Amino acid sequence: MEIEDEIKQRPEAGARRLVAEYRERLYQVAYRLCLNAADADDLVFRTMQRAMERIGGYHPTGSFYQWLYAIMVNFRRMDLRRKAANMLDFTDELPEVASDAPAPSETLAAAEDASAVRAAVDSLPDIFREVVVFRYFEDMSVPEIAQLLGLPEGSVKSRLSRAKLRLRAHLAGTIEVLDAFKQDGTKK
Amino acid sequence: MNCQEAQSYIEEAIDGSLKGSRKRKVDAHLSRCADCRKRFAAEKAEHVALFRALKNVSDIPPFPVSDADFTARLLEAIPAATAKAGGVLVPIWLRRAAVFALICGGTALAAWIGQELIENGESGIENDSVDLVGRGIHDAPESSPGRAASPLAAVESSPGRAASPLAAASTARTGCAPYQSPESSSPPATSKGESKMTVKTLVANVKRTAATVLLGASLGATAEDPYQFIISGTPVDNPRRSFVTASTTLETGRLGFTLASAPLEARQCVRLATNGTALNSKEFKGMAISIK
Numbered sequence: 001m002e003i004e005d006e007i008k009q010r011p012e013a014g015a016r017r018l019v020a021e022y023r024e025r026l027y028q029v030a031y032r033l034c035l036n037a038a039d040a041d042d043l044v045f046r047t048m049q050r051a052m053e054r055i056g057g058y059h060p061t062g063s064f065y066q067w068l069y070a071i072m073v074n075f076r077r078m079d080l081r082r083k084a085a086n087m088l089d090f091t092d093e094l095p096e097v098a099s100d101a102p103a104p105s106e107t108l109a110a111a112e113d114a115s116a117v118r119a120a121v122d123s124l125p126d127i128f129r130e131v132v133v134f135r136y137f138e139d140m141s142v143p144e145i146a147q148l149l150g151l152p153e154g155s156v157k158s159r160l161s162r163a164k165l166r167l168r169a170h171l172a173g174t175i176e177v178l179d180a181f182k183q184d185g186t187k188k
Numbered sequence: 189m190n191c192q193e194a195q196s197y198i199e200e201a202i203d204g205s206l207k208g209s210r211k212r213k214v215d216a217h218l219s220r221c222a223d224c225r226k227r228f229a230a231e232k233a234e235h236v237a238l239f240r241a242l243k244n245v246s247d248i249p250p251f252p253v254s255d256a257d258f259t260a261r262l263l264e265a266i267p268a269a270t271a272k273a274g275g276v277l278v279p280i281w282l283r284r285a286a287v288f289a290l291i292c293g294g295t296a297l298a299a300w301i302g303q304e305l306i307e308n309g310e311s312g313i314e315n316d317s318v319d320l321v322g323r324g325i326h327d328a329p330e331s332s333p334g335r336a337a338s339p340l341a342a343v344e345s346s347p348g349r350a351a352s353p354l355a356a357a358s359t360a361r362t363g364c365a366p367y368q369s370p371e372s373s374s375p376p377a378t379s380k381g382e383s384k385m386t387v388k389t390l391v392a393n394v395k396r397t398a399a400t401v402l403l404g405a406s407l408g409a410t411a412e413d414p415y416q417f418i419i420s421g422t423p424v425d426n427p428r429r430s431f432v433t434a435s436t437t438l439e440t441g442r443l444g445f446t447l448a449s450a451p452l453e454a455r456q457c458v459r460l461a462t463n464g465t466a467l468n469s470k471e472f473k474g475m476a477i478s479i480k
Contacts (some may be wrong), residue, residue: 003472011263011266012263015259015262015263016259017254019258019262020255023251023255023258023420026452027248027251028245028248031248031249032242032248033419036250037248037250037252038243038252041251041252041258041297045261045262045265048260048262049265049266052262052266053266114240114241115241115247117237117238117241117242118241118242118244118247121242122240124331132238132242134241135238135240136235136238136241136242136243137239137242137243139203139239140203141203141204141205142199142200142203142205143205144205156199157196160199164234167238173426174198181320
């Protein structure tokens with residue numbers, strides 16, 4: 001039985017299956033988005049709750065994961081808007097990384113320590129981290145990410161490109177000044 | 189197709205979504221442009237590095253809540269599932285009414301409030317109006333600084349829990365670390381000569397990323413005898429860090445005033461300290477704090 005049918009017909013069993021089969025992967029993506037376990041777990045919870053409540057609206061055109069991710073992204077954006085309304089956030093005001101950032105092969109691909117790459121990803125502003133997570137953790141294509149995030153494909157590519165510039169700069173150690181500025185800003 | 193156009197399709201070329209005549213044009217360009225071939229190869233290598241790095245989940249901590257608890261909460265939050273399971277439904281409007289009653293009628297409800305009680309917010313409610321109500325008071329914390337060490341036990345054993353829709357809506361298992369407030373050990377100056385910070389209050393475990401703290405209570409503060417409040421927070425994932433979020437001085441006692449609207453970090457414990465002399469009174473004990 002498909003998961004959506006099970007949730008419709010036997011909600012309790014459906015919920016157990018939803019948690020057993022989908023929670024871990026959803027949580028991993030949520031963690032990469034939220035960067036802490038409690039928020040990630042909460043995000044997954046709300047996603048699953050909404051999925052169960054709206055299961056009638058699921059039409060299997062894409063994968064069930066993609067449908068869940070779409071719900072998750074909406075909640076995440078809502079949280080970020082709420083946060084932005086209440087907190088000083090200089091993220092959007094950060095100057096762009098210079099266009100003469102190091103070329104791909106010199107830094108990111110050469111980084112032998114995967115944890116350094118993850119740390120660089122974690123340092124990305126939310127809108128860039130979002131595309132990076134779906135691109136590289138979920139291995140989604142540009143059109144899939146565009147559909148998921150409700151963005152034109154050009155915007156997805158633009159964000160990916162800018163994200164990678166930042167990642168390269170971060171790994172090359174040239175973005176430290178920007179990070180210091182960001183920390184100062186958020187402390188105020 | 190020139191180099192700039194070809195490179196604009198790098199991402200699609202890597203993920204295989206480049207199709208048809210566009211793919212043929214890109215391929216044709218690559219076949220005659222060594223620079224672009226090099227660039228595409230470098231981007232592909234970078235793609236693989238990122239993919240490998242992110243697929244490695246060794247740095248992701250385990251679930252904070254077990255599958256069993258998570259599922260139980262989920263079932264509780266889904267009316268259809270709960271109905272099928274024979275559970276009792278508590279409509280959202282009723283839960284909100286209950287919250288309002290708690291805020292306004294804190295005094296009357298003081299009897300069933302434990303000395304400390306953490307309630308986690310009902311994460312399913314999207315509307316922010318009543319996302320979380322935390323209640324709790326240490327009325328003699330200085331003689332028992334370690335009391336906050338078992339907040340969950342206090343929740344579990346609270347006599348009012350079973351009867352409270354709020355409590356029924358809350359089953360999260362994330363607790364706050366024991367409170368070791370820098371404010372209480374070094375109380376700020378107040379206008380009350382010999383008074384000192386005597387309350388260390390474990391208030392709420394905030395689920396949201398930002399919060400407004402509202403206190404509903406009838407306090408005996410006056411201009412001559414003002415109460416100073418300090419809200420401090422400690423992120424759950426870093427219990428050693430504590431910071432003052434907001435402080436305010438209250439000169440009048442009234443019901444349902446807003447203490448402070450302050451940004452709070454995600455999932456932190458929020459605590460309230462005051463020098464108010466009504467500290468041990470029923471009014472103060474009955475104080476409700478809502479985070480929204």
